[in-house]
Amino acid sequence: MGLRYTITFLIGLGILFSCQSSKKEADGLEEVKASKDEFFIVPGEDELLDSLRVKSGKxxxxxxxxxxxxxxxxxxxxxxFSDIARRYPSNQTYVEFLARKVISGGSGTWGTPVMRAHPSLSQNDAEKMVTYILSLDF
Ligand code: HEC
Incomplete structure (x- = not known):
C-alpha cells in the first residue's frame, strides 16, 4: 500500500516538474513554433520601412x-498578414528571411498548413511584398 502511494506521488511530482520546465522554455522566447492563435513575438529592432517598397509590395x-x-x-x-507583422521585427534581415520563405514555401512555423512555393518570384519582388506585410502592424 505504502509503496503505491509513494509511486503515485512521484509520478505526480514528475508531471508537475515537466509542466514547469516547458513553461520556462516558452518564457525564454527561444521557441518559434506556434499555433496561429498564440505565437511568440520574435525580438529585434524595428527599422523605418521604405514607403515606395511598401506601396509596390501591396x-x-x-x-x-x-x-x-x-x-x-x-x-x-x-x-x-497583421499577425505576421506583429510576430517579426520590421527590418531588412527579416524582410530577406521571409522573402526567401515565400519563394521556397513551407510549413511548420505557424502550424501544419503548407505555403506553396513561388519559384517564379524574384527575391526583390518577394522582399517588396514582405515589406508591405510587415508594415501592417496594427
Ligand atoms: C497555398 C496557400 C498559400 C499561398 C498561396 C500563400 N501563402 Fe503565405 N503562408 C501560407 C501558410 C500555410 C503559411 C504558414 C507557413 C508556416 O507555418 O511555416 C504562410 C506563411 C507566410 C509568411 C510567414 C512565413 C513565416 O515563416 O513566418 C509570409 C510572409 C507569407 N506567407 C507571405 C505570402 C505571400 C507574399 C504570398 C503570395 C506571393 C503567400 N504567402 C501565398 C499559405 C500560403
Whole structure:
C-alpha cells in the first residue's frame, strides 16, 4: 500500500516538474513554433520601412495568389498578414528571411498548413511584398 502511494506521488511530482520546465522554455522566447492563435513575438529592432517598397509590395500581392490563403487581419489557410507583422521585427534581415520563405514555401512555423512555393518570384519582388506585410502592424 505504502509503496503505491509513494509511486503515485512521484509520478505526480514528475508531471508537475515537466509542466514547469516547458513553461520556462516558452518564457525564454527561444521557441518559434506556434499555433496561429498564440505565437511568440520574435525580438529585434524595428527599422523605418521604405514607403515606395511598401506601396509596390501591396500592388504585387494583389496581382499574385497570396490572398487565396492570407487575409489582412484574420486567420485563413495561412496566418493573417497583421499577425505576421506583429510576430517579426520590421527590418531588412527579416524582410530577406521571409522573402526567401515565400519563394521556397513551407510549413511548420505557424502550424501544419503548407505555403506553396513561388519559384517564379524574384527575391526583390518577394522582399517588396514582405515589406508591405510587415508594415501592417496594427
Ligand atoms: C497555398 C496557400 C498559400 C499561398 C498561396 C500563400 N501563402 Fe503565405 N503562408 C501560407 C501558410 C500555410 C503559411 C504558414 C507557413 C508556416 O507555418 O511555416 C504562410 C506563411 C507566410 C509568411 C510567414 C512565413 C513565416 O515563416 O513566418 C509570409 C510572409 C507569407 N506567407 C507571405 C505570402 C505571400 C507574399 C504570398 C503570395 C506571393 C503567400 N504567402 C501565398 C499559405 C500560403
Amino acid at each position: 500592388v504585387l500581392i494583389s496581382y499574385s495568389d497570396c490572398f487565396e490563403c492570407h487575409k489582412l487581419d484574420q486567420d485563413a489557410t495561412g496566418p493573417s
